[in-house]
Amino acid sequence: MAHHTETGESFREQEAPVRDYQEGKKPTQEDERAKKFNDLERVIRRYSTEAGQLIRILQKAQDIFGYLPEDVQAYIAEKLEIPVSEVNGVVTFYSLFITEPKGKNMLNICMGTACYVKGAQVLMDTLKEQLKIDEGETTPDGLFTIKSTRCVGACGLAPILVANENVHGKISSGEIKKIIQTFRKGESVENQKH
Amino acid sequence: MKIKSIEDIEKIKERHLPLIKQRLGYRNGLGLTQIMVCSGTACSSSESREVRLELEQELERKGLQDRARVFKTGCFGFCQYGPIVMIHPGEIFYCQVRPEDVQELVEKHLVGGQVLERLLYQNDSTKERTPSIEDIHFFKAQRRIVLRNCGVINPEKIGEYIARDGYFALADVLLHKNRDEIIEIIKKSGLRGRGGAGFPTGKKWELAAAQDLRPKYVVCNADEGDPGAFMDRSILEGDPHSILEAMTIAGYCIGANQGYIYVRAEYPIAVERLELAIGQAREAGLLGKGLFGTAFDFDIGFRFGAGAFVCGEETALLHSIIGQRGEPRPRPPYPAQEGLWGKPTLINNVETYANITVILRDGWEWYEGQGTATSKGSKVFSLAGKIHNTGLIEVPMGTSLRTIIFDIGGGIPGGKRFKAVQTGGPSGGCIPSKYLDLPIDYESLKEIGSMMGSGGMIVMDEEDCMVDIARFYLEFSQDESCGRCTPCRVGTKRLLEILIRITEGHGEMEDLEMLEELSYDIRDASLCGLGQSAPNPVLSTLRYFKDEYIAHVRDKHCPAGVCKALLEYTVDEEKCIACGLCARTCAAQAITGAPKQPYRIDPEKCTRCAACVAKCPKKAIQKGIKKDVGNYGKTGIYAGPGGTEDRATL
Structure with a gap:
């Protein structure tokens, strides 16, 4: 376990900004990051008492950071006293975990069968064309990320676009263009249809 | 108050029964109008929450809050016409109610005492509007056993579940029965796993109960990964306590004190309702220590999936629950022998659990009388794709596809021709029109190259290319293959490459033979259910729609105009x-x-x-x-x- 203690110390050094922040200095980007690590620490403390909660911790970590960069994975591995490779193995296995920062708005096209036969591919093509990026990519301005998602289970309303958390049913290419424009204007869209 | 006896739950039942009875059509002079608003995922995404809030505000504005109350309820199944609002007494069924309609609805129905015609369901062909759910064709051929509480009770109130005889089965089991008796009843009922493969549930329980190793675990598989299937989600959202009760009974029967529900993170409403239900059950003493004053303890925890289809496979699910990569392992040993942390673990699917309390309440003799010779009871299907009425239906096993698609589903829209129905998701196959009259059960579907799966049914019309559909499913399976065994990891990739080649017009006739041969190899050599069934979409389309493959390969022509x-x-x-x-x-x-x-x-x-x-x-x-x-x-x-x-x- 010598290895663990070693890297553990190196981590404590990285945590230094936490102390600065607590001393009431002007918050910087680094401070914000330190605050996130603080939140993560709390999550880990809450769940690590129970066995087998790695996935839950990773989900919470992703909620905090928006994605799971290498240092976050290493931090979690350290705290749980498991190899980083194991954490990374889990992160890369599940499709909900991402290791690159995502855009401000997630546009998910449901690619379940029901949506597919109702033209989800056309919607995906529209999205790609409108934003000039490919699936899984983020626009250079950091506003949008496109993803395809597995069935969200609202097949009665196919085809479906999930914009951030909102499910938009029976959507058309035209509506997608409108939603993109609304987001561009910095407004959050409410469910437009129905 | 902690519930300690049958009398305690009787009291709760009595308190809530008038509400429930009115919803079931009794004219019991309650003097209260109940407005049920569907709060399932589909209706929620068409603003049912806004409708509910607006209704509450409108009642207050009109000073009607003493005469009428708004309730959340589970999925009616008629998702396409959502949000659904049902008003009792009278069972008036309103469709596609928008927040803007609320004022008129309250004015006309509650103040004026008249039905608001405009929002009633309209029959597409006759243009007639019908106020009663029984007159809607979609509901006529259905028999709701598993979904008995969806649309009737408020899933967020444990009292309403108890009023529907909830937790009585558990009380009876704990106080009056021994475990072997219960397992025997489940075995005799003929209930089979609703997750796909159809393993006899009673046998599974018996195997888990026979293990000496302690502790044991009970797991509910709510990782509904099949695209196009959403019955488990609807049960969890509409009737969460039925799952908790059945898991507790299972725990008692096999000798486990801890249960886990493994649920997809993509189902936020289901998770929320379950969390609430678990909290209420603990508070009422229906989960926790010394249930009903006996020495039996049972509690239920959560585990979340993180988007991996393979985790629906039980051995992969076990790995995922303990926070590892969800890779399957060879069986035996079965999870009932060696499961979570190496301990005996009983894994059943949501819909399977939802059947348990019904069997215990109404008797295995009754249950065994439903369905076909080998498949008992009912099955919930989710209808989607090119069909008039999409949504969730429940029919007895042995119902024909024609009844489901043309009677309940209302046929294909736009005057198009029916081409195929896909059942069983990526593990199933496409069934052509010649089998429309086949009574469907586990065996018959298997015989024609598909499978029951979890019950997704996607209807396809003449504008769907079957080669493209095969490619779509293969892309899914290939992407979701965990990579543990070579036949699945490499085989599905090669299959997909051939299919892409064909859909892009570069196919050769030899490719068709290769597709078939490779499919059989993958089926026979893969480690788990995902790989073994991944070639099914290819094999079934090759079997029934070979002419389309030939058109793509030889004539470089896509008859459906999709590729x-x-x-x-x-x-x-x-x-x-x-x-x-x-x-x-x-x-x-x-x-x-x-x-x-x-x-x-x-x-x-x-x-x-x-x-x-x-x-x-x-x-x-x-x-x-x-x-x-x-x-x-x-x-x-x-x-x-x-x-x-x-x-x-x-």
């Missing part, structure tokens, strides 16, 4: 009025033309988005077979129309 690489859009020069609308619409700038001259589409630039087709006022743009078929790749083979014959002349 883009085999299409070409052309302007009918006689119809073209040179308005230029198409050229302005085209994002790829593939259309050129000049005033008074017919426009032309450059096939090189054309992305086949069909935007121009929609814009053309004269319908002059046609979809056709790609005419010039050039040299394919480095092979130098001219694979023009006519295929092998032409090739021979070269």
Whole structure:
């Protein structure tokens, strides 16, 4: 376990900004990051008492950071006293975990069968064309990320676009263009249809 | 108050029974109007929450809050016509209620005492509007056993579940029965696993109960990964306590004190309702220590999936629950022998659990009388795709596809022809029209090359290309293959490559043989259910729609007009009025033309988005077979129309 203690110390050094922040200095980007690590620490403390909660911790970590960069994975591995490779193995296995920062708005096209036969591919093509990026990519301005998602289970309303958390049913290419424009204007869209 | 005896739950039942009875159609002079608003995922995404809040506010504005109350309820199954609002007494069924309609609805129905015709369900063909749920064709052929509480109770109130005889089965089991008796009842009922493979549930329980190792665990598999299936989600959202009760009974029978529900993170409403239900059950003493005053303890925890289809496979699920990569392992040992942390673990699917309390309440004799010789009870299917009424239905086992698709589902919209129905998700197959009258159960579906799966049914019409559908499913399976065993990891990749080749017009006739051979290899050599069933979509489409494959390979033609690489859009020069609308619409700038001259589409630039087709006022743009078929790749083979014959002349 010598290895663990070693890297553990190196981590404590990285945590230094936490102390600065607590001393009431002007918050910087680094401070914000330190605050996130603080939140993560709390999550880990809450769940690590129970066995087998790695996935839950990773989900919470992703909620905090928006994605799971290498240092976050290493931090979690350290705290749980498991190899980083194991954490990374889990992160890369599940499709909900991402290791690159995502855009401000997630546009998910449901690619379940029901949506597919109702033209989800056309919607995906529209999205790609409108934003000039490919699936899984983020626009250079950091506003949008496109993803395809597995069935969200609202097949009665196919085809479906999930914009951030909102499910938009029976959507058309035209509506997608409108939603993109609304987001561009910095407004959050409410469910437009129905 | 902690519930300690049957009398305690009787009291709760009595308190809530008048509400429930009125909802079931009794005229019990309650003096209260109950407004049930569906709060399932589908209705929620069409603003049912806003409708509910608006209703509450409107009642307050009109000073009606003492005479009428608004309740959340679970899925009615009629998702396409959501949000659904049902008003009791009278069982008036309103469809597609929008927040703007609320004022008029309250004014007319509650103040005026009249039915608001405008919002009633309208029959598409007769244009008649019907106020009663029983007159709607969609509900006529259904028998709701598993979904008995969805749409009746408020899933967020434990009292309403108890009023529907909830937790009575548990009380009876704990206080009056021994475990072998219960397992025997489940075995005799003939209940089989609803997750897909149809393993006899009683046998599973017996095997888990026979293990000596302690502790044991009970797991509920709520990782509903099949695209197009949402019955488990609806049960969890509409009747969460039925799952908790059944898991507790299972725990008692096998000797476990801890249960886990493994649920998809994509189902936030289901998770929320479950969390609430678990909290209420703990508070009422229906979960926790010393249930009903006995020495039996049981509690239930959560584990979340993180988006991996393979985790629906039970051994993979076990790995995922303990926070590892969800990779399957060979069986035996079965999870009932060696499961979570190496301990005996009973894993059942949500819908399977939802059957347990019904069997215990109404008796195995009754249950055994439902369904077919080998498959008992009912099955919930989710209908989707090219069908009039999409949604969730429950029918007895042995119902024919024709009844489901044309009777309940209302047939194919737009006067199109039925082509196939896909059951069982990526593990199932496409069933052609000749089997429409086959009574469906586990065995019959298997015989015709598909499977029950979790119960997703996607209907396809003449505009769906079966080769493309096979490719779609293979893409899914390939993407979701965990990579643990080679036949699945490499085999599905190769299968997919061949299918892509065919849909892009580069296929050879030999490819069809290769597809079949490779499919059998993958099926026979893969480690888990995912790999073993991944070739099913290919095999079933090859079996029933071989002509479509041949058309793609030999004639380089996609009969359904789906495969883009085999299409070409052309302007009918006689119809073209040179308005230029198409050229302005085209994002790829593939259309050129000049005033008074017919426009032309450059096939090189054309992305086949069909935007121009929609814009053309004269319908002059046609979809056709790609005419010039050039040299394919480095092979130098001219694979023009006519295929092998032409090739021979070269």
